[in-house]
Amino acid sequence: MSQLERELLTVRPRLRTMAHSRRRFFGTAWKEQLLGYGFLAPSLVLFGIFLFYPLAKSVYLSLYLTDPRGRIAAFAGFDNYMELLRSGAFYDSLKVTGLFTLYTVPTVIVWGLLLAALTHSRTRGMRFMQLLFSMPVALSVGTASVMWMMMFHPTAGMWNAILEGIGLPPVHWLTDPKWALASVSIMTVWMNIGFTYIVLLSGLKGIPEELYDSAKIDGAGPIRSFLRISLPLLSPTVFFVGIVSVIGAVQSFGQVHILTKGGPMHHTDVVVYSIYQEAFINYRFGTGSARALVLFAIVLLLTVIQYRFFERKVHYQ
Structure with missing residues (x-):
C-alpha cells in the first residue's frame, strides 16, 4: 500500500466525522432559529396588527383623496404632499412643535x-424624596392635564392665587397667546420629570462608590466629583433620555387637546394635534396621513442627527 493510500485511509474517517458534525450543527442551529421565531411570533403578530399595518395603510391613504366616511374617492399621487409643503399652517405647527x-x-x-x-x-429621608419626585410617572396624561387645568383656572386656580398673594396681577394661563404654550410646557415638564428622574437616578446608582471615595481622598468636592465623575459616566443615560424626550415631545397630543385644543389662535397647535384635526375633524384622511408620514420622517431625521453628532460625546466606560 502506497503512502498516498495510507493517508487517504487516515483522512477519510476524519472527513466523515467533520461532515456529520457539520450537518448536526446546522440542523441544531436551524431548529433553534425556528424555536426563536416561534417565541417571537406573538410579538410579531401584534406588531403587524398595531404598527406595520397602520403604517402601510397610512402610506396608501396619503396617495388618495377620501370622502367624509374615510372611503377612497380619487387617486391624488403626491398632490397631498405638495399641498402640505405649500401650506403655511403646517409650517406654523412645525414652529410651535419646535418651540414646545x-x-x-x-x-x-x-x-x-x-x-x-x-x-x-443615602441620607435619612432620601427614600421619601425619591418616592415624591417619582410620583408623576404614575399619572396618565388625562389625569395630569385635568389637575393642571384646575390650577391654571383664571379665578379659582392655585397659581393666580399665589400671584395675587404677592401683589402681582392674575394671568390667563391657557387663553393668553403669550402664556398658552409656556403653560402647556410647564405641565409637560412636571408630567415627564418622573420618568426622567427615575432613569437618571438609576444611572447614578450604577456608578461605583469607589470612584467617589478616591475623589474625596484627592480632595475633590461634591460639585467637582459630579462634573468629573458622575456626568461623564452618566452620559449614556442622558443620551437615552434625550432621544426619548425629543420623540415624546414631538408626539405630544393629550395635554394640548385637553388644555387648549390648539388655541388660542393656533399658538399651541402642534403637529400631532393638526394631524388629528385634519383627519378626524375635517375628515381629510389623505392629507392627515401625509402629515403623519412627514412627522415620522422628521422624528427619524432628528433621531439620526442625535446619534450622529451627540453619541461621540458619550462615554460607555
Whole structure:
C-alpha cells in the first residue's frame, strides 16, 4: 500500500466525522432559529396588527383623496404632499412643535439630573424624596392635564392665587397667546420629570462608590466629583433620555387637546394635534396621513442627527 493510500485511509474517517458534525450543527442551529421565531411570533403578530399595518395603510391613504366616511374617492399621487409643503399652517405647527420641544426637553433633563444628584445620597429621608419626585410617572396624561387645568383656572386656580398673594396681577394661563404654550410646557415638564428622574437616578446608582471615595481622598468636592465623575459616566443615560424626550415631545397630543385644543389662535397647535384635526375633524384622511408620514420622517431625521453628532460625546466606560 502506497503512502498516498495510507493517508487517504487516515483522512477519510476524519472527513466523515467533520461532515456529520457539520450537518448536526446546522440542523441544531436551524431548529433553534425556528424555536426563536416561534417565541417571537406573538410579538410579531401584534406588531403587524398595531404598527406595520397602520403604517402601510397610512402610506396608501396619503396617495388618495377620501370622502367624509374615510372611503377612497380619487387617486391624488403626491398632490397631498405638495399641498402640505405649500401650506403655511403646517409650517406654523412645525414652529410651535419646535418651540414646545425646546421648552420641555432641556428643562426636563436638567431638572431630572439636578433632583437625581440631590437625592442620590443615602441620607435619612432620601427614600421619601425619591418616592415624591417619582410620583408623576404614575399619572396618565388625562389625569395630569385635568389637575393642571384646575390650577391654571383664571379665578379659582392655585397659581393666580399665589400671584395675587404677592401683589402681582392674575394671568390667563391657557387663553393668553403669550402664556398658552409656556403653560402647556410647564405641565409637560412636571408630567415627564418622573420618568426622567427615575432613569437618571438609576444611572447614578450604577456608578461605583469607589470612584467617589478616591475623589474625596484627592480632595475633590461634591460639585467637582459630579462634573468629573458622575456626568461623564452618566452620559449614556442622558443620551437615552434625550432621544426619548425629543420623540415624546414631538408626539405630544393629550395635554394640548385637553388644555387648549390648539388655541388660542393656533399658538399651541402642534403637529400631532393638526394631524388629528385634519383627519378626524375635517375628515381629510389623505392629507392627515401625509402629515403623519412627514412627522415620522422628521422624528427619524432628528433621531439620526442625535446619534450622529451627540453619541461621540458619550462615554460607555
